[in-house]
Amino acid sequence: xxxxxxxxxxxxxxxxxxxxxxxxxxxxxxxxxxxxxxxxxxxxxxxxxxxxxxxxxxxxxxxxxxxxxxxxxxxxxxxxxxxxxxxxxxxxxxxxxxxxxxxxxxxxxxxxxxxxxxxxxxxxxxxxxxxxxxxxxxxxxxxxxxxxxxxxxxxxxxxxxxxxxxxxxxxxxxxxxxxxxxxxxxxxxxxxxxxxxxxxxxxxxxxxxxxxxxxxxxxxxxxxxxxxxxxxxxxxxxxxxxxxxxxxxxxxxxxxxxxxxxxxxxxxxxxxxxxxxxxxxxxxxxxxxxxxxxxxxxxxxxxxxxxxxxxxxxxxxxxxxxxxxxxxxxxxxxxxxxxxxxxxxxxxxxxxxxxxxxxxxxxxx
Numbered sequence: 001x002x003x004x005x006x007x008x009x010x011x012x013x014x015x016x017x018x019x020x021x022x023x024x025x026x027x028x029x030x031x032x033x034x035x036x037x038x039x040x041x042x043x044x045x046x047x048x049x050x051x052x053x054x055x056x057x058x059x060x061x062x063x064x065x066x067x068x069x070x071x072x073x074x075x076x077x078x079x080x081x082x083x084x085x086x087x088x089x090x091x092x093x094x095x096x097x098x099x100x101x102x103x104x105x106x107x108x109x110x111x112x113x114x115x116x117x118x119x120x121x122x123x124x125x126x127x128x129x130x131x132x133x134x135x136x137x138x139x140x141x142x143x144x145x146x147x148x149x150x151x152x153x154x155x156x157x158x159x160x161x162x163x164x165x166x167x168x169x170x171x172x173x174x175x176x177x178x179x180x181x182x183x184x185x186x187x188x189x190x191x192x193x194x195x196x197x198x199x200x201x202x203x204x205x206x207x208x209x210x211x212x213x214x215x216x217x218x219x220x221x222x223x224x225x226x227x228x229x230x231x232x233x234x235x236x237x238x239x240x241x242x243x244x245x246x247x248x249x250x251x252x253x254x255x256x257x258x259x260x261x262x263x264x265x266x267x268x269x270x271x272x273x274x275x276x277x278x279x280x281x282x283x284x285x286x287x288x289x290x291x292x293x294x295x296x297x298x299x300x301x302x303x304x305x306x307x308x309x310x311x312x313x314x315x316x317x318x319x320x321x322x323x324x325x326x327x328x329x330x331x332x333x334x335x336x337x338x339x340x341x342x343x344x345x346x347x348x349x350x351x352x353x354x355x356x357x358x359x360x361x362x363x364x365x
Contacts, residue, residue, distance in 0.1 A: 048092070049092070049096060050128060050129070051129055052089055052092040052093060052096075053093070053096075053098070053116065053125050053128075053129075054125050054126060054128045054129020054130075054134075055089060055129060056089060056090075056093055056098075056116070056125075057116055057122045057123075057125035057126045057129075058125075058126045058129060058130075059079050059081065059086075060079060060118075061075070061079070061089075061090070061093070062098075062109055062113060062114075062116045062117045062118075062122060063117050063118050063122065064078055064079065065099065065107055065108055065109045066109045066114065066117050069106050069107060069108035069109075070106060070107065071104075071105045071106055071107065072086060072087040072090050072105070072107060075090075075107065090107060093113065094107070097110055097112045097113070098110060098112055098113030098116065099113055119179075120179065120183075121179050121180070122179070123172075123175035123176050123178065123179040124176045124179040124180055126172065126175075126176070127172050127173060127175070127176030128176075130169070130172050132155070132162070132166070132169045132172075133173075133323065135154055136150040136151040136153070136154040136155065136322055136323065137150065137322055138150075138154070139153040139154045140321075140322055143321075143322070143325075148325070149321075149322075149323075149324065149325030149326075150321075150322045150323075151322060151323045151324070151325075152325065158324075158325075159323050159324055160228075163230075164230050170230070174206060174207055174231070174234070177206050177207075177209075177270075178206065178207060178209045180354075181206065181209040181210055181269065181270075182209055182213070183353050183354070184210070184269065184300060184352055184353045184356055185209055185210040185212070185213035185214065186213055186353075187352045187353040188210065188213070188214065188267075188298075188300065188352060188358060189213045189214045189216075189217040189218065190217065191350070191352065191358065192298065192358065192360075194214065194218045194221060194265070196264065197218070197221055197264045197265050198220070198221060198222070198264055199221065199222050199223070199224070199262070199263040199264055199265075200214060200221055200222075200223045200224070200263055200264065200265040200266075200267065201223070201224045201225075201226060201259060201260050201263040201265070201266045201267070201287075201290075202223060202224070202225045202226065202267050202269070203226050203255050203259055203266055203267065203268045203271060203283065203287060204226065204227060204255055204268070204269075204271040204283075205225045205226070205227060205235075205267070205269065206227065206231060206235070207231060207234045207235045207238050208225050208235040208238045208239055208248065208250070209238070210267065210269055211223045211225050211248060212238060212239070212242050212244065212248075214267075215244055215247055215248055216242070216244075219247075221247070222247045222248070223247065223248045223249075224248075224249050224250075224251055224260045224263065225248065225249070225250045225251070226251050226253050226255060226259055226260060227250065227251075227252065227253075228252065228254075229252045232250045232252050235250045236250050255271075255283050255286060256279065256282050256283065256286075257286075258286055258290070259286045259287055259290050260290065261290045262290065262292055263290070263291065263292065263295065264291075264292050264294075264295045264296070265291075265295060265296050265297075265298060266287040266290070266291055266295070266296075266297045266298065267298045267300065268283065268284070268287065268297070268298065268299050268300070269299075269300035269301075270300060270301060271283065272284075272299060272301055272330075272338070273301055273302070273316075273320055273327055273328060273329055273330070274320070274324050274327040275324075275326060275327055276326035276327075276328075277334075277338065279326070280338050281338055281341045281342050284297065284299075284338060284339065284341075284342030284344060285341075285342040285343060287342075288342050288343045288344050288363055289343075291362075291363065293363070294362070295362070295363075296360050296361065296362055297344055297360070297361045297362070298358060298359070298360055298361075299335070299358075299359040299360075299361070300352060300356060300357075300358055300359075301329070301330070301335070301356065301357065301359070302316055302329055302355045302356055302357065303329075303330070303331060303332050303335065303349070303357050304317060304329050304330060304331045311355075312354070312355040313329050313355050314329065316329055316355075317329035332349065335359060339359075339361050340364075343363060343364050344361040344362065344363060344364065345361055345362055345363075345364050346359060346360075346361045347360050347361055347362055348360045
């Protein structure tokens with residue numbers, strides 16, 4: 001964990017591992033014309049790979065093969081699919097290392113493909129290929145030209161309003177959010193020191209996946225989930241299923257207006273990237289006003305690296321621009337400025353899970 005106490009020094013965002021740099025030469029290196037063409041075609045082919053993975057997750061390919069390795073013909077019967085078309089799809093997955101087959105044609109899931117089962121990242125893969133989230137990308141050129149949001153151009157309304165009107169798509173969305181939240185929640189519950197915490201508020205915490213993991217690991221803590229009315233009943237059902245109703249409550253509210261008062265820890269996980277800087281500061285300021293004097297505001301988000309580095313968070317930034325318009329990923333200095341504008345001091349930043357980081361802040365004295 002790195003200290004953030006010296007505000008006079010600019011913060012450098014350093015990648016965990018420095019990418020390999022091509023050594024400069026005295027004259028430009030000549031490459032065969034086919035090399036850049038092949039590279040571009042490979043990049044464009046990412047669309048087809050993503051579609052293949054999303055389709056397989058949607059069909060249940062990984063779930064069935066993890067339980068019962070079998071040939072393509074049997075799998076087609078189990079999934080009620082056309083054998084020839086499914087076999088072609090499976091060939092893509094095998095070539096990408098997600099599946100493997102033995103000499104008799106029995107297909108099984110590799111360790112690389114195992115996270116694509118349900119309950120891990122399968123739901124996230126299904127969301128990536130769902131028509132309501134995939135189709136708006138076709139409007140991205142128009143959105144960039146005019147400063148609009150591609151999702152709104154395609155659907156005629158914003159993402160969250162759309163989900164309230166289409167509960168079947170909201171279920172796909174929330175399952176996807178729960179999928180990566182579960183991994184981050186486990187990491188948060190084990191890496192942050194909650195020993196002095198008695199009450200925690202999960203701000204905009206969806207169906208309560210993160211709060212469940214924290215409360216189960218730390219039985220001395222009680223928690224409050226702040227969410228919209230459209231999600232509240234689903235969260236209550238989760239707490240009841242996990243037998244946490246005596247320690248977890250759901251409050252319907254608007255985090256732009258206020259948050260529950262007096263907790264020791266406020267968690268804001270993948271919420272700020274949905275909103276503009278002004279809106280993000282408003283959320284943080286409400287948490288800063290409500291947190292106990294020695295409490296902490298925890299922000300879980302990706303942090304963008306400089307453009308010269310390959311960066312999954314920068315790719316997610318394009319997703320935010322497509323689906324949410326004012327939503328965006330941010331650099332560490334940008335987060336520092338948000339914290340300061342809200343009356344908080346960014347005290348530490350540490351790796352959490354994947355490209356996600358945990359940022360901790362307290363009230364400025």
